[in-house]
Amino acid sequence: MMTSMLEPGQIIGILGGGQLGRMLAQAAAQFGFHVIIYCPDEQPPAAEVADQHICAAYHDPDALLAFAQRCDCITYEFENIPVETVALLAQHKPVWPDARALNVAQDRLTEKQFIQGLGIPVAPFVAIDTREALASALAEMGGTGILKTRRLGYDGKGQWRLDAQSDLDQIFDDTQGQALILEGLIAFERELSVIIGRGIDGQIACYDPALNVHRNHILHTSTVPAPVSADDAAHIRDIGTKISSALEYVGVLAVELFMTSDGFMVNEIAPRVHNSGHWTLDACGTSQFAQHIRAISGWPLASPTRHSDARMTNLIGNDVDKWPTLIREPDHCLHLYGKSEVKAGRKMGHVTHIMPLGTIG
Amino acid sequence: MMTSMLEPGQIIGILGGGQLGRMLAQAAAQFGFHVIIYCPDEQPPAAEVADQHICAAYHDPDALLAFAQRCDCITYEFENIPVETVALLAQHKPVWPDARALNVAQDRLTEKQFIQGLGIPVAPFVAIDTREALASALAEMGGTGILKTRRLGYDGKGQWRLDAQSDLDQIFDDTQGQALILEGLIAFERELSVIIGRGIDGQIACYDPALNVHRNHILHTSTVPAPVSADDAAHIRDIGTKISSALEYVGVLAVELFMTSDGFMVNEIAPRVHNSGHWTLDACGTSQFAQHIRAISGWPLASPTRHSDARMTNLIGNDVDKWPTLIREPDHCLHLYGKSEVKAGRKMGHVTHIMPLGTIG
Numbered sequence: 170m171m172t173s174m175l176e177p178g179q180i181i182g183i184l185g186g187g188q189l190g191r192m193l194a195q196a197a198a199q200f201g202f203h204v205i206i207y208c209p210d211e212q213p214p215a216a217e218v219a220d221q222h223i224c225a226a227y228h229d230p231d232a233l234l235a236f237a238q239r240c241d242c243i244t245y246e247f248e249n250i251p252v253e254t255v256a257l258l259a260q261h262k263p264v265w266p267d268a269r270a271l272n273v274a275q276d277r278l279t280e281k282q283f284i285q286g287l288g289i290p291v292a293p294f295v296a297i298d299t300r301e302a303l304a305s306a307l308a309e310m311g312g313t314g315i316l317k318t319r320r321l322g323y324d325g326k327g328q329w330r331l332d333a334q335s336d337l338d339q340i341f342d343d344t345q346g347q348a349l350i351l352e353g354l355i356a357f358e359r360e361l362s363v364i365i366g367r368g369i370d371g372q373i374a375c376y377d378p379a380l381n382v383h384r385n386h387i388l389h390t391s392t393v394p395a396p397v398s399a400d401d402a403a404h405i406r407d408i409g410t411k412i413s414s415a416l417e418y419v420g421v422l423a424v425e426l427f428m429t430s431d432g433f434m435v436n437e438i439a440p441r442v443h444n445s446g447h448w449t450l451d452a453c454g455t456s457q458f459a460q461h462i463r464a465i466s467g468w469p470l471a472s473p474t475r476h477s478d479a480r481m482t483n484l485i486g487n488d489v490d491k492w493p494t495l496i497r498e499p500d501h502c503l504h505l506y507g508k509s510e511v512k513a514g515r516k517m518g519h520v521t522h523i524m525p526l527g528t529i530g
Numbered sequence: 531m532m533t534s535m536l537e538p539g540q541i542i543g544i545l546g547g548g549q550l551g552r553m554l555a556q557a558a559a560q561f562g563f564h565v566i567i568y569c570p571d572e573q574p575p576a577a578e579v580a581d582q583h584i585c586a587a588y589h590d591p592d593a594l595l596a597f598a599q600r601c602d603c604i605t606y607e608f609e610n611i612p613v614e615t616v617a618l619l620a621q622h623k624p625v626w627p628d629a630r631a632l633n634v635a636q637d638r639l640t641e642k643q644f645i646q647g648l649g650i651p652v653a654p655f656v657a658i659d660t661r662e663a664l665a666s667a668l669a670e671m672g673g674t675g676i677l678k679t680r681r682l683g684y685d686g687k688g689q690w691r692l693d694a695q696s697d698l699d700q701i702f703d704d705t706q707g708q709a710l711i712l713e714g715l716i717a718f719e720r721e722l723s724v725i726i727g728r729g730i731d732g733q734i735a736c737y738d739p740a741l742n743v744h745r746n747h748i749l750h751t752s753t754v755p756a757p758v759s760a761d762d763a764a765h766i767r768d769i770g771t772k773i774s775s776a777l778e779y780v781g782v783l784a785v786e787l788f789m790t791s792d793g794f795m796v797n798e799i800a801p802r803v804h805n806s807g808h809w810t811l812d813a814c815g816t817s818q819f820a821q822h823i824r825a826i827s828g829w830p831l832a833s834p835t836r837h838s839d840a841r842m843t844n845l846i847g848n849d850v851d852k853w854p855t856l857i858r859e860p861d862h863c864l865h866l867y868g869k870s871e872v873k874a875g876r877k878m879g880h881v882t883h884i885m886p887l888g889t890i891g
Contacts, residue, residue, distance in 0.1 A: 177850075177853060177866045178868075178870060191559075194579075195559070195579070198552075198578070198868065199864070199865055199866070200864060200865075200866055201866025201867065201868050201879065203868065217559070217564065217580075217581040218555075218559050218579050218580075219578075220578040451815060454812060454838075454863050454884050455863065463857070468857050469857060471857075471860070471861075472860045472861050474861070476837050476838050476884065477815075477837050489538075493535065496824070496829050496830060496832075497830050499832070499833045500815050500832075500833050501832075502815055502816065503560070503561060504560055505560070505561055506562065507538075507539070507559065507562050507563075507564065509539060518562065525837070
């Protein structure tokens with residue numbers, strides 16, 4: 170295990186150039202690290218706040234080697250980075266989170282099996298290989314479920330909600346031969362998430378669980394504190410701690426959960442900083458981005474304590490046009506990602522309303 | 531008066547590439563602005579977190595014109611920028627704070643006369659033109675005083691403390707013909723400062739006054755709340771408001787004060803974000819850097835309310851080597867400026883200890 174600490178002035182490489190990479194780059198700069206963004210896009214949001222940008226494909230071995238040679242430590246901003254890319258880089262420099270966490274998180278089947286193996290409840294699931302298997306599994310689940318691609322889905326993409334009216338032939342065609350999983354529908358009362366930092370030495374720092382509300386399968390708001398009891402909050406932290414420890418995870422991990430009448434159930438995990446943790450930028454002394462940089466640098470983790478209550482609202486697509494109104498709202502912290510083109514469903518920014526402790530919960 | 535608002539995606543130019551420019555650039559990026567740093571240094575700390583860097587002299591008219599053409603609005607991170615530079619740029623694009631504020635703040639004599647003209651106490655002062663004038667002014671002040679260059683001083687540079695033992699001939703020679711001012715020594719109890727934001731429409735947002743402690747003429751710590759009564763704090767805010775309004779100032783202004791047994795006295799003003807306001811990064815929803823960007827963009831100002839008590843400590847020269855200890859301290863927010871070379875007296879970073887409201891005051 171690497172236990173030496175990265176020193177200010179050293180270079181952190183980030184795979185991916187979106188808003189998460191952008192906010193990671195800003196956090197790294199705060200600690201005096203230099204940042205190289207590796208990303209196939211020509212003008213990614215992260216590059217303009219980073220020291221350097223390597224514009225190359227994730228499968229380009231020469232560019233990856235050059236990137237690794239210039240970095241002292243490497244991380245990534247999204248879990249759909251090819252595992253081979255991470256494996257190649259890891260031959261040269263430390264990459265955190267490591268390939269194991271990435272492998273587990275990239276495949277919904279592996280992920281569910283892993284979490285279930287820790288004794289943590291998950292939604293019922295069945296791996297689906299054929300049209301016939303889909304029909305029989307759906308029948309066993311009572312005729313409803315959500316069919317998902319095992320890999321590469323996000324924000325509701327690669328998902329089909331199934332019921333008695335569904336045209337299974339058409340839907341199975343639409344999946345184009347991708348590996349699939351059928352998940353049971355969960356009658357949840359609330360959606361929650363918890364952001365956990367884990368250091369190279371195993372130190373854990375859990376932020377307060379957030380209440381999440383989605384719209385059109387995209388996160389709409391995250392609110393802290395979540396309306397759960399102290400015991401429930403502790404239980405959620407235990408779940409997050411158990412998962413990150415079992416993975417010997419290094420960095421910040423997000424765990425999304427359903428709160429049901431039977432207790433908590435893990436929906437999915439993300440091996441990275443997470444949209445539902447953006448409130449930490451304005452409501453904590455150390456944000457999820459700074460905590461992730463500390464963790465991968467071998468630094469001790471900082472306190473995840475909140476100094477404020479907070480409600481984060483995503484600005485999706487044309488929502489960003491509301492900025493002239495939002496900047497007039499007191500105690501609203503606006504964050505825009507510098508994306509030049511507005512597209513439907515595209516995350517353009519977020520705004521966090523901070524309030525004195527005790528205002529919400 | 532320009533009242534239209536800058537829009538996210540537009541370009542803010544910053545003259546100067548040090549840590550203040552760096553933190554301004556990061557604040558501008560948070561609002562989706564693009565940033566161009568103009569600075570004669572090849573690898574200034576600000577450039578690595580900004581979109582572009584123009585490396586040219588402040589007196590280079592062609593480079594300044596090219597800079598102005600690419601920007602939508604221009605500001606600066608230090609008051610020793612040549613007034614002609616600002617005047618040239620202002621022919622093409624809005625520059626905030628404007629030349630008037632810069633003119634007043636660049637010359638200690640003009641500054642003191644201006645503040646005194648507003649009915650605000652300042653230390654006794656006399657303009658000094660000759661060796662003989664120095665001797666007689668010093669005698670009138672009771673034999674002690676501080677001789678300062680009227681222009682270009684900072685962090686105690688360009689200052690000579692005078693008393694009966696001083697070799698006036700030698701000191702006058704050392705000033706090398708620069709315009710001078712002799713100031714009376716003030717028996718102050720405390721040094722304080724207040725950071726004021728003023729919008730294009732005249733809106734004012736005053737942060738809480740900070741208690742400042744200097745070491746070797748360089749700021750060592752800033753603490754909020756300062757140990758002053760609510761009435762005194764309101765009085766300090768009034769002083770800041772009066773100065774910024776009289777200047778029709780746009781942006782963030784710092785006012786340094788002495789607290790004496792006879793009341794408050796202004797020491798000096800800085801037409802820019804200020805070291806004694808760095809605590810706002812970690813103790814307020816909107817930092818002085820974000821507030822400055824809002825002001826020069828024609829945006830409404832945000833609340834300057836603190837969510838935490840705070841003590842900021844500068845890391846000067848080799849102080850920066852303490853980082854491995856500082857990152858182990860709970861609730862200490864470390865900020866390093868990415869400067870590769872450590873020099874005695876050089877500001878390498880700062881650390882802010884945040885505490886729940888009411889811990890200090």
